Amino acid sequence: MHSTTCKRLIAVVSSFAMIAALSACGDNTPADTTGATKGKNSGISGEFHGAGASSQQGAVEAWIATYQNKNRNSKIAYNPSGSGAGVSTFLTGATAWAGTDAPLNDQQIEQSKAICKSGTAFDVPVYVSPIAVMFNLRGVSGQGKHLNMDATVIARIFDGKITEWNDEAIKAENPKVNLPATPITVVHRSDKSGTTNNFTSYLKAAAPNDWSYEPQENWPNDVGQAAKGTDGVVSSIGQADGTIGYADLAKAGNFGTASVKVGADYVEPAADAAAKTVNASPLRPMPKGSKRVVVNVDYATSVAGDYPIVSSSYAVACPAYKDPKTGAFVRDWLGYVLSDSGQKVAADNTGSAALGGALTQKALKSVGAIQGK
């Protein structure tokens, strides 16, 4: 008697489990025929993984969403573990592509021979974003408000030589603004960061007399405060009056930003202006590897309307993969990422600069040559 109830109970429970399992199966394998016929399906199917720069995360998520809409049989995941970790993972062969803020170094190119079917890995720019110098100053800062600053003033602030907001040098560039005598607190990144690298590159290139440090991913001096990650910097700026820091323009929120002097004019940080700078910049001659498209950003540009503080972020891929299916996917995926519609999706979602022009053509050529089934 007792055991039969028991058996029945088990039967009921297991049938529920079965139904649940079956329906879960249905979710995982979208045998959606309408989806497969709709849109030109390039035959991309399967699960693919990428990892790397957290700066790209927002853009990559937007790309994945739209890409999977078109290619219903593909399943893509991106782990924003950081540039270094992303490239290391890629070099173990565990991911199809990697995102990185820093171009590959010679040693990494050499290592990539082991995981690429032939040739060495290459990098192409996929995500360009303006870096804004943002500040929190009672009575002065606010959304869409700007202070005019040239590279010298920015360098002297971030090197601790200008310590108060009503310093003569800042006043001279902003005669109409009533600047208070608040002490300046510089906020910078505490972790290794591509943003720091780009920002210090700008300072070194545009104000070499006032910025004595080499461009690098770690903040070079002891001025001010350090915070972990872009969000850490932004939240620290928000916590006190008189702070100034640097981060992706998209994170500026209610802070004021610096209009940077380029040539004779002051340029507000904006995606278009950043894209202009990158497109006009020459390619970096790379000592190792082929098909690589690495921009030598012209931080010291004096062309009117260019915004010079720009971060460029790359995608790393192999020219041929051991699994031809992966090759076909990466070719299609990066082709989409670099396409006008892909760049527009990123710009709409993250405030990044939509690339295009000769640079992207070069990148597309490299990507299009990836061997795949």
Added chain:
Amino acid sequence: MANISETSGVGQVVPAVAGQVSATLGAPVGGGPDGRRDDLDFSNAKPSKHSQDKIFHAVAVGCGALILVSLGAVVLFLLLRAWPIFAGPQAKTSAVFASLSGGKAHGFWQYVGPLVFGTVVIATLALAIAFFVAVGVALFITFYARKRIQTVLNYVVDLLAAIPSVIYGLWGALVLVPATYPFWNWVSVHLGWIPLFAGPAANPPRTVASAAVILAIMIMPIITSMTRDIFAATPRLNQEAALALGATKWEMIKLTALPFAKSGMVSASMLALGRALGETMAVMMVLSPGMTYSWHWLQASKSQTIAANIAAQYPEADSLGVSALIATGLVLFVITFVVNLLARRITRKGGAQ
């Protein structure tokens, strides 16, 4: 179960098993709370014929061995993974440390030195703040609070001890730290003549002082709940004897509770210090890190702890960089080991009195 409790010789069998375990592992198993072991008479212990005892014996030995194995595995992992940074070519390793420290350090000791300094200073400061408050709370709960308040406080203390550190970190970084600027500013203005409090106070105050306060709040419940339990175990007879001799309540506590709880208080604070030394998330969220040997607690970007530094630098580290970070982890391991060793010493001495 029923079988065992009916056995007459239970009291002797269990110590015998303990003795066998310690003999097998070659390490002494701690004695009773008072440290005396000579009252255990091993000569009477006969190997039991009950199969439960054999199973229990095997399980106990296995558990004891597991501890040693896992500790050994951790040490081995740290040594193996840290090895490339010690064995690698000088030029390469110095480049790694330069890139990890922003060009400030070029060798291992140069890199890990300020981190050790920061770790020890912040943890010690946190313990110094937490200890007296925690013992005060424990004394209040045990000897002064009324029954209902006692229950509520006990509950709250246990709850505080259970809150994950990342939540303390978030609250500290987003609420507490910015709110304490006026206080730190006041301290730096009025006590700035003491080098430790030299101004100007950082704003937002993401400093060593703030990090120590957050850590103190985190470790306080640990000390409180342990010392509370020890105070509650103070022999009633001693307390009443003290009171009968005409001692006031404070004198009674001084004469009976504090000496009785001394070694327990030390071991509770060492446990708390261990947590403070290894705390990662809260420090990372609150502290503005720096790589100096500075004693200026109210200024930002002066110190960093080993654990927070590993967490912060790990994502962007390449293979040799990871080795360097794991080597700093090895140093943290040694520090906690030394702290525990000292604590053992002190509690053993305290217990012998």
